[in-house]
């Protein structure tokens with residue numbers, strides 16, 4: 649038996665800067681609207697979100713720093729979460745053929761799962777919005793795992809959840825370092841989904857295979873996984 653694990657953001661769905669836009673809405677609510685032309689402010693937001701995503705900073709700390717930088721006090725992280733949820737329908741979209749590919753893999757009896765970095769309630773909502781009924785039943789999110797890709801523990805959790813030998817587990821993602829190199833280092837096969845014009849860093853081991861469209865996974869299953 650063979651299984652495929654997927655990254656979510658920029659692999660199965662896109663959120664068009666949802667968390668950044670939620671911070672902008674939150675700032676406006678705090679009476680400190682951000683200037684869209686302010687490049688430094690934008691850089692500051694991206695830095696905060698980046699540190700939050702890697703687990704370097706908690707959500708509460710991120711919101712506190714954000715609000716302090718605006719000169720606002722008593723900012724409630726729960727309000728920022730509400731702004732995030734409110735933007736899901738408007739901003740989240742599936743990547744081309746994501747639903748069709750997941751359905752086709754399921755029809756072929758391939759077990760699928762999502763392993764994503766992020767915070768569970770938002771990732772669950774984004775996945776439901778992007779994939780609807782085609783979403784895999786098994787969804788692992790880094791905040792609940794206590795491990796952020798490319799940490800090995802994140803991929804180990806995927807192996808345990810899917811109950812397949814790790815060399816028969818393929819992991820598909822757009823991020824060379826977080827997805828592909830992380831999967832390879834954990835003994836999985838790494839599929840690089842190369843669709844946004846990024847280059848693959850020279851210092852990383854090459855992917856097991858490179859695809860430019862999700863549909864290619866169906867052919868891969870036919871030819872490579874279960875010959």
Ligand SMILES: [Mg+2]
Nearest residue numbers: 655657658822
């Ligand atoms: Mg991604």
